Amino acid sequence: MLRWTITFIILAIIAAIFGFGGIAAGAASIAKVLFFIFLVLFVISLVRGRQSKV
8 A cells, every 4th residue: 555655656746847737636646545544554453453462
């Protein structure tokens, strides 16, 4: 999941450099959504990992 986020961030940066504003905005928004999904899944896995050890 984090790999896809980094891919879309790089795509957004390259598109912004070449002046494709719409593509850059779309890729950046996708990267933002994927990053927040990654964070939520990461926190859930941390909480569940702690519960299994107790």
